[in-house]
Amino acid sequence: MKPCIALTKGRVEKQFLDYFKALDYDVEPLINKGRKLRVETEEFQFVFAKGVDVTTYVEHGIADLGIVGEDILAEFKPDVYSLLPLPFGHCRMAVAVEKGKEWPNRKRRIASKYTNITKEYFRQKGESVDIFKLEGSVELAPILGLADGIVDIVETGTTLKENGLVVKEEFHQYSARLIANRSSLKIKRDVLAPVIEKFQKGETVS
Known part of the structure; x- marks a missing residue:
């Protein structure tokens, strides 16, 4: 099953797409999604939501990973694993x-x-x-x-x-951060590990 990523709509979304493209992922379906709030690419499923809702979807396992502003994590302290900072959303x-x-x-x-x-x-x-x-x-x-x-x-x-x-x-x-569902990190380790590793290597991509 494809990993599901919850993505904060708006400014962070646009910056993430540039970053994601720099990592050699296909962003075409995400750019031309219109008003769709759920989009599937060849490698991932994406859901688009407000920042605080991204953390809710990740916390409850609807999404395996999430892209959210660090300010949201500091304010609401969701029960998610904060993996690493991303080079945008400053x-x-x-x-x-x-x-x-x-x-x-x-x-x-x-x-x-x-x-x-x-x-x-x-x-x-x-x-x-x-x-x-x-x-x-x-x-x-x-x-x-x-x-x-x-x-x-x-x-x-x-x-x-x-x-x-x-x-x-x-x-x-603050910056944007990659977060993860705690159970997903264990259950889907083989699927998520390569993705997280790619994000880690791309930390300096601008």
Whole structure:
């Protein structure tokens, strides 16, 4: 049976396809998949999902391997085997605030999709903050007065700049990672080992 790989849709997906092609795998069916969420190539089965759902499919054995951002692993701590970093999907976690606005001395309010990462970061700093969980467009929170700042993934910084925000502190560097289902690594060892080895050799492919 072909190995099943769960792949994060969007930016990571596009970067993965370039990487996968550089490893001499056939990516044609993946590029021309249209709106399909499940695609089969000559060597693999692929499912396309949001990052956190990728970890769920891998954790429960629906997919043997997964390609997901390290930020998702840090935030949700799924029960998967994190095999190795991949040479794409680079980004950083940062605290951002409104440009020119003073950082208040009172207990600060922080908005983020990444509440666990945020809580741990400020705990390590010895700071107590109020955290608001938002699922999208966290840049709005300081603008509308909900929060004093945000904690979010930053890649180019363009979205922050366009919304009048600036990076105050950076505290984690992330990349995409190859993850695996724990049982699959044992049961399908002969099938997965060559694939993982190829990924390891291709770590420096850009």
